[in-house]
Amino acid sequence: MNFVVLQFPASNCDQDAVHAARLLGHSARLLWHKENTLKDADAVIVPGGFSYGDYLRCGAIARFSPVMRAVTEFAANGGMVLGICNGFQVLTEAGLLPGALIRNRSLQFRCEHVHVKTVTADSPFTNQAAAGRLLRLPIAHGEGCYFADDDTLARLRTNHQVLWQYATADGAITDDANPNGALENIAGICNESRNVAGLMPHPERACESVLGSEDGRLIFESMIHAHARRAGARAA
């Protein structure tokens, strides 16, 4: 499976994402934001960082990069796209995911390990984790407070688009477990067609025990599984 990891000026988790994909035995390459085509991509990762210095708003400038037109088309054709941290912000700015990420409630940059609860296994990003499965993942962001208006939130709930929620170590969804003030403890969501997802925590930094957690693997393994299933369906 070919992962393509986008690279904007000031992306800084791009190499980590490539490393994680290769660690899992798959190919991954970086793609500069001025490129117009994704070529052989089976999945796109929009990585973390501070694209364009977070000027104006996080992700606001990156989303007009030439490569994002290709990503939008790829997503419209059902391609898997995962936005991590700044990548999540880019995808909301691009309108590929609903809502927005705003300044943390505490006004602090939060850099720590948190627990997130897998809300549903019904997505290409969670199919290897049963609903309720807790993942211990690092976060590192100042603007990760998920916001959406009431109608959008209701739609997210109805369509089961919330994939991960911040939780305590024993799985309770509490205000104390919420590191940034995100509405309904939302750590990550997917679009209505379920092929585009974004989350604030960093699964790519949690794929080997030396980094303190291997739980991030489940997200990449889910994508790999979804791709294999899709390729199998095409061959049949």
Place this chain on the structure above:
Amino acid sequence: MNMKAKIIITPKKAVLDPQGKTVSNALEHMGYEGIMAVHVGKYLEIDLAGTDKVVARQRMAEACSRFLSNPVIEDYRLEIE
């Protein structure tokens, strides 16, 4: 003659504004009474060539809703001078 677009971007009322809240608290601590609420936003000045204010307003309004502000979380006010 050139024109200037003046754009004020503020968080929507429904959106949590921790910066505004913190500034509001600080003002109260400093003894400024009667502070009801503070909203922290952004101000942009854009120098424009030409004199057609109607066209300039149209183009800048489009830029505001597509790029300069995020309609999910922000409102904007636009003046052309």
